[in-house]
Amino acid sequence: MRRFHAMLISAALATSAITHPAMAQTEVETHGGRVAGITEGAVLAFKGIPFAQPPVGDLRWRAPQPVDRWPGVRAADRYGPDCMQIPYKADAAPLGVKPAEDCLYLNVWKPAASAAKPRPVMVWIYGGGFVNGGSSPPVYAGTKFAEADVVFVSFNYRLGRFGFFAHPALTQEAAGAPSGNYAILDQIAALQWVRDNIAAFGGDPDNVTIFGESAGGASVHALMTTPLARGLFHKAIVLSGGGRDLMGPLQSAADAEATGSEFARTKGVEGSDGAALAALRALPADSVMSGLNLMSLFGAKDFTPLFADGQIVQKSVDDAYAAGDGAAVPIVIGANDADGFFFGGGIDAAYAPLAPVRAAAEKVYDPEGKQDAAHIGVAVSADLTFLEPARHVAKIIAGRGQPVFTYRFGYVPEYLRSKLPGALHASELPFVFDTVEVRHGAATTDRDRAAARIVHDYWVNFAKTGVPSSAAGGAWARYGPAADNIMIFDAAGARERADPIRPRLDFVEGVANAAKAASKP
Known part of the structure; x- marks a missing residue:
C-alpha cells in the first residue's frame, strides 16, 4: 500500500x-x-x-x-x-x-464563470x-x-x-x-x-x-x-x-x-x-x-485483463456485489439494444452444445419463426454480452437497497436507420457527450441533436442530484426487480416502461445461473 x-x-x-x-x-x-489552460468560449x-x-x-x-x-x-x-496501442482503424472514437x-x-x-459553491x-x-x-x-x-x-x-x-x-x-x-x-x-x-x-x-x-x-x-x-x-x-x-x-x-x-x-x-x-x-x-x-x-x-491467448490479483481485483463483478463489496453509491447501469453487433454470435454459437437449451432459445428469440438469422444473432449477442449482465448486476445492487437506475439506448441517427439493426456498441457516446455533430457531421439532423440533449441532460442531472432527469424527457424511477422497469432511449424519445425484452433476459439469466452453479466445485 x-x-x-x-x-x-x-x-x-x-x-x-x-x-x-x-x-x-x-x-x-x-x-x-x-x-495554464485555454479559453474555449464560456x-x-x-x-x-x-x-x-x-x-x-x-x-x-x-x-x-x-x-x-x-x-x-x-x-x-x-x-x-x-x-x-495499435490504433483500431474502425474505432468510433479515433484518437x-x-x-x-x-x-x-x-x-x-x-x-x-465563477460560482457561489463548488460544482x-x-x-x-x-x-x-x-x-x-x-x-x-x-x-x-x-x-x-x-x-x-x-x-x-x-x-x-x-x-x-x-x-x-x-x-x-x-x-x-x-x-x-x-x-x-x-x-x-x-x-x-x-x-x-x-x-x-x-x-x-x-x-x-x-x-x-x-x-x-x-x-x-x-x-x-x-x-x-x-x-x-x-x-x-x-x-x-x-x-x-x-x-x-x-x-x-x-x-x-x-x-x-x-x-x-x-x-x-x-x-x-x-x-x-x-x-x-x-x-x-x-x-x-x-x-x-x-x-x-x-x-x-x-x-489472444497471452493477454489477461482484470485478473484476480487479491487486492485490486478480488473476485468477479457479480460475486463482489453479492458479497456486499460494492461502494454504497447511486448508480446508473445500461447498454445498447444492438450492443452485441460488434461481437458476433447467434443461437447456434451460444446454445448449440446444449440441444434442449437451443430449442428453448429459438422459441424465445423467434416465437413465430419469422426472424432472419442476422437479426437473431444481434439480439443473442447483445443479451449475452451486455443486456442481461447489466440487469443481473442491477438486481443484486437493488436487492441491497441501493439506488440503481437502468436504461437501454436504442436511438439511431436518422441517416443510418435503414442500414443498422439498432444502436451499435459505443454509438450512444456522441449523445451522452452531446457531440453528435462531431461524430456524424453534416448528416446530423435536428432530431439527432434533440436526442443528444436529452440523454446528456439525464447524465448531468444524475451527477448533480443523484437522480437522472431531463425537462424534455420522462421521469426515471429507481429500478425494481419485480417491476423490471427500464428507461428506453429511442426514436420515440425517453420513457420508462416495463422491459419489453424481459422474456429474453429471463431466459439468458436462467441459462447463465445454471452454468455458473454447475461450474462451482
Whole structure:
C-alpha cells in the first residue's frame, strides 16, 4: 500500500484564485505545479496535465508514482499522448494524438464563470477492450459538460500488456503491494488527483461521478468493488460494462503469472529473477504490444485483463456485489439494444452444445419463426454480452437497497436507420457527450441533436442530484426487480416502461445461473 500512500502529496498549496466572468482565470495551482489552460468560449480547458510520472523504463509495470513538481507555469493547451496501442482503424472514437508509453495525463474542462459553491465533477473512463482508446478523441471533449455547469475530467490509463501484466518477478518485486492490474491503479491515481486538486478548478471533491463505457464500464465496476478506491467517488454510471465476466472467466493471479511467463518466453526471457525483469523492461514498446489490439483481442491467448490479483481485483463483478463489496453509491447501469453487433454470435454459437437449451432459445428469440438469422444473432449477442449482465448486476445492487437506475439506448441517427439493426456498441457516446455533430457531421439532423440533449441532460442531472432527469424527457424511477422497469432511449424519445425484452433476459439469466452453479466445485 505504500505506493498508494505516496500518491497523497502533503504539501500545502494555494487553491484557485477567484474568477470573474469578464476575465477568466486560466492559471490554476495544482499539487504538481501551476498550469495554464485555454479559453474555449464560456469554458476553460486544461489539457495534458500529468497525474503520475511517466511509466517508462524502471517504472514500467509499477504502480503510478507521484509527479515531480515542475517549475514555473506548465502550458496545459494540448492533449498528452494517449497510451501505447495499435490504433483500431474502425474505432468510433479515433484518437486525436499519437500514442506513447509516456501517457499518464488528464484533462479538465470547467465553466469560465465563477460560482457561489463548488460544482459537481464528472470523471470519464474510455473503453476499447483494455487494448485501445484514449482521452483525446474529439467526441470525448468535455465542453458540453462544462457548459452545463459541471467540472469534467478525462484521463489516460495504461493499455494491453502495459496495463495488465503478471510475472513471478513482478510479484516478488511488489513485496505484497498491489500489482498486475496497473490500468486500475492508474484510474485510482487519477481519482486521487481529482480528490486532491479539483477544488482548485472549482469542482467539489465530495461530489464526484465516475462513468465509463465498455472496458471503461468494466473499470467502473472494478472501482466500485475494490476497497482501494473507496471514498474517491460518490456516484457511478456503467455504459455497456457487462457484469458477468465480460472478458471471460476471471483468471487467478497464478494463471495470470503463467500467462505472463509464457509471453516472456516468446520474447526470449526466461526465469523469474531481477535479470529477467530488467530484460522485460528493456523490451521495445512495440515488442510488448506484439500485435495486440481490438482486431486480435478475442483470439489472444497471452493477454489477461482484470485478473484476480487479491487486492485490486478480488473476485468477479457479480460475486463482489453479492458479497456486499460494492461502494454504497447511486448508480446508473445500461447498454445498447444492438450492443452485441460488434461481437458476433447467434443461437447456434451460444446454445448449440446444449440441444434442449437451443430449442428453448429459438422459441424465445423467434416465437413465430419469422426472424432472419442476422437479426437473431444481434439480439443473442447483445443479451449475452451486455443486456442481461447489466440487469443481473442491477438486481443484486437493488436487492441491497441501493439506488440503481437502468436504461437501454436504442436511438439511431436518422441517416443510418435503414442500414443498422439498432444502436451499435459505443454509438450512444456522441449523445451522452452531446457531440453528435462531431461524430456524424453534416448528416446530423435536428432530431439527432434533440436526442443528444436529452440523454446528456439525464447524465448531468444524475451527477448533480443523484437522480437522472431531463425537462424534455420522462421521469426515471429507481429500478425494481419485480417491476423490471427500464428507461428506453429511442426514436420515440425517453420513457420508462416495463422491459419489453424481459422474456429474453429471463431466459439468458436462467441459462447463465445454471452454468455458473454447475461450474462451482
